[in-house]
Amino acid sequence: MVKRKQWSEWMQQTVFVGPGLLFFALIILLPFFMGFYYTFTNWDGVDKADWVGLDNLTRVFTDDERFWSSFWFTSKFTVAAVVTTNLIAFGLALLLTRNLKLKGVLRTIFFLPNVIGGLLLGYIWYFIFVRGFSSIGESTGIGFFELPWLGTPATGFWGIVIVFVWQTAGYMMLIYVAAILNVPKELMEAARIDGASGWRILLSVTMPLIMPAITICLFLTTSNAFKMFDLNLALTGGGPGNATESIALNIYKESLTNGRYGLGTAKAMIFFFAVALITLLQVWTTKKREVEA
Amino acid sequence: MKKGITMLLTAALFVVLAGCGNGNNGGNAGNNQASTAGNTETNAGQTNAEKPEEPKKENVTIKVFQFKVEIADALQKLAEAYEQETGVKVEVETHGGGEDYSALLKAELAAGEEPEIFNSAGWAGFDPYVDRASDLSGEAWAKDLVEASKAQISRDGKLLGMPMNLEAYGFTYNKDLFAQAGITALPQTLDELEAAAKKLQDKGITPFALTSEWWSMGIHTLNIALANHEDPATFIEDVKAGKATFKDEPVMKDWLRLVDIMFANGQKNALTTDYNTQVAEFAAGKYAIIQHGNWIQGMVDEVNPELNLGMMPVPLGAKPYTFTGVPNNWIVNNKSAHAEEAKAFLNWMVSSETGKKYIATDFKFIPAVSTIAPDTAAIGKIGGDFATFSQEHADQVKGWNWDRFPDGITQQWGSAMQEYLGKQISGDELLGKLDKAVADIVKR
Numbered sequence: 077m078v079k080r081k082q083w084s085e086w087m088q089q090t091v092f093v094g095p096g097l098l099f100f101a102l103i104i105l106l107p108f109f110m111g112f113y114y115t116f117t118n119w120d121g122v123d124k125a126d127w128v129g130l131d132n133l134t135r136v137f138t139d140d141e142r143f144w145s146s147f148w149f150t151s152k153f154t155v156a157a158v159v160t161t162n163l164i165a166f167g168l169a170l171l172l173t174r175n176l177k178l179k180g181v182l183r184t185i186f187f188l189p190n191v192i193g194g195l196l197l198g199y200i201w202y203f204i205f206v207r208g209f210s211s212i213g214e215s216t217g218i219g220f221f222e223l224p225w226l227g228t229p230a231t232g233f234w235g236i237v238i239v240f241v242w243q244t245a246g247y248m249m250l251i252y253v254a255a256i257l258n259v260p261k262e263l264m265e266a267a268r269i270d271g272a273s274g275w276r277i278l279l280s281v282t283m284p285l286i287m288p289a290i291t292i293c294l295f296l297t298t299s300n301a302f303k304m305f306d307l308n309l310a311l312t313g314g315g316p317g318n319a320t321e322s323i324a325l326n327i328y329k330e331s332l333t334n335g336r337y338g339l340g341t342a343k344a345m346i347f348f349f350a351v352a353l354i355t356l357l358q359v360w361t362t363k364k365r366e367v368e369a
Numbered sequence: 370m371k372k373g374i375t376m377l378l379t380a381a382l383f384v385v386l387a388g389c390g391n392g393n394n395g396g397n398a399g400n401n402q403a404s405t406a407g408n409t410e411t412n413a414g415q416t417n418a419e420k421p422e423e424p425k426k427e428n429v430t431i432k433v434f435q436f437k438v439e440i441a442d443a444l445q446k447l448a449e450a451y452e453q454e455t456g457v458k459v460e461v462e463t464h465g466g467g468e469d470y471s472a473l474l475k476a477e478l479a480a481g482e483e484p485e486i487f488n489s490a491g492w493a494g495f496d497p498y499v500d501r502a503s504d505l506s507g508e509a510w511a512k513d514l515v516e517a518s519k520a521q522i523s524r525d526g527k528l529l530g531m532p533m534n535l536e537a538y539g540f541t542y543n544k545d546l547f548a549q550a551g552i553t554a555l556p557q558t559l560d561e562l563e564a565a566a567k568k569l570q571d572k573g574i575t576p577f578a579l580t581s582e583w584w585s586m587g588i589h590t591l592n593i594a595l596a597n598h599e600d601p602a603t604f605i606e607d608v609k610a611g612k613a614t615f616k617d618e619p620v621m622k623d624w625l626r627l628v629d630i631m632f633a634n635g636q637k638n639a640l641t642t643d644y645n646t647q648v649a650e651f652a653a654g655k656y657a658i659i660q661h662g663n664w665i666q667g668m669v670d671e672v673n674p675e676l677n678l679g680m681m682p683v684p685l686g687a688k689p690y691t692f693t694g695v696p697n698n699w700i701v702n703n704k705s706a707h708a709e710e711a712k713a714f715l716n717w718m719v720s721s722e723t724g725k726k727y728i729a730t731d732f733k734f735i736p737a738v739s740t741i742a743p744d745t746a747a748i749g750k751i752g753g754d755f756a757t758f759s760q761e762h763a764d765q766v767k768g769w770n771w772d773r774f775p776d777g778i779t780q781q782w783g784s785a786m787q788e789y790l791g792k793q794i795s796g797d798e799l800l801g802k803l804d805k806a807v808a809d810i811v812k813r
Contacts, residue, residue, distance in 0.1 A: 206641050227581065227640030228791060316581065316640060317788035334777035334810060 111341045119338040132342035146326040157240045157301040165245045169252030187246040198310020201239045229319035232312045239307050248293045255289030287366040299355050323347050430458040431711050434484035438466040443731035450723050483704045485711035488697050491521025492772040502529035503701040503708055510719045513738040517768035518695045530698035531715050534734035537755040538662025539691035544677040546574050546657040555681045559626055562684045566634040569657050578656035579635035580647040583783025588771045591782050594624035596692055596767035597685050605773045609811050615803045623685050625796045640791055663752035679754040682765055694769030781806035
């Protein structure tokens, strides 16, 4: 009897987890480990793949300024994007959990940009920046719109940040809304009776209780911002020069433009460990601050 | 009981899954078999039809496996005309446009089909087909080829294909705006170019339509410098081998001055102008000069087909030059059945009156042989202007050199040019970056 039960357990696991696991292994794990192997070869993308040991890695670490400048760009971008996205998302969530008449409609509207694919969104915004902004600038003379948008390193950087925030803030807002609505009413009420101001309630009651949501949102934005590729490709293509080249785009160009797939996968491996390390650290620090009501 | 049901369901699920898998496999296998069978049948059919009475010309068929969709219909008509004249049947198969021509050609060759004539790009793109290409150096038309069209398809001094047509660029300029500014003679030197730009500026006309597009700067603008070198091939090999640098190359100093003149006299928002905008605004008459070639004619025609355009050679050294290249070649396949007939067809195409008319008028080509007069009405004003120029001043037509560099270098040059356009780096730094790009890519 015990044996049969165990067997049936196993059976159920295989049937329900098996197919998913199989495809995960085929589509994610296998390429990942193959990439691990190609890191140590001089693969040209076609058929040549000779073992070169640590050559690729030493080259990236000692002789590849472009990679490290894209690493620096990506880090700056991540900090700017994560802070602004979460501040805006949290602000919107606070607003839309009030008794607003249009809150349903507004939540949908703010969420909508997330439904549009990144590349398409990038091209739409490219048009807005290059044509829209410049014609607004011409007719109104406002300095902000007269900047050569996407044409200089600074405008390129902030251009991508703006679109990234516009795209992701809606999604993060939904997570925050769900968390805020789950904060027990009686705690708020108790605090209010105790004479706490709205600001005090936000800081000492709401914030600690929605810490799990903050963990998730920070995690999602950090990893997405770090891996940002499609917006970069569509908006600036890494230009002007290589000033706005994210790591993902750098890897892409190294492999597909320069035809050095081995070196590209080596960079991708370094990139993977960097993303893993940073997100783990972030989750670890925010997790420590989570409390229960 | 419950357990029993679960088991049953699981079992059922497995059966269904397994069933699906098998079904698919079976289907695929069936399709494959069917298609291979089809292929062999057609093969058999063709060889049967061709083999028995080879000497009789009526039964000779030349197969042309070609790439240019734009000329497909006209080429078909030309083939019919040839059959009427000589009795040799020419079968045209076109794979281009959205199709992956080189993959299809490789598949065709791998399947044992050997078309008599096929297309190939020059330089490195020609490498896979070198073994199949017949030597055409002795053909009657070979001596009439425009000089700049030969190198890309030659190996060890042998001409291995017939250049299909020419594309060219230089400074395409708006003749009406030049007239407005009172420029009567085209500038021949950098000083004259600067003076002409000044005249245009004085009339309130922006002289240059610039773009931040990497390929326009990294490929075309850089080629102006390379082509102005007295021996581009050797210089490029030396640069790749690390024996020569852009930094120490005297031509580059003049080239930097040319670039400075262009950048200083361009539109204000050059940094954010892409190719489409650049050409559209040029076509609308906002700028006097654009550094592009006959390929913008179609886009210009959409805006203003009447625009009075011409192509002027780019001043830099002692003489100004235009730059021409061959996008595609006719290759005669030496492993095919009727290679000699194929050579005869190509010869007829460029030497008979019918063939010449088709190339100039119906294909709308800028001819690569000097014996065919270009049809300026068909190719448009830019190409027409170039064609007349190249026949009058053959020594002022230089080649395209970017394909002599491996992939990745021109992209990095484009990036460096963007930085220079944005005034992030100085001229010396630019030259340094050009060298660095080559060093970075050459070191695999």
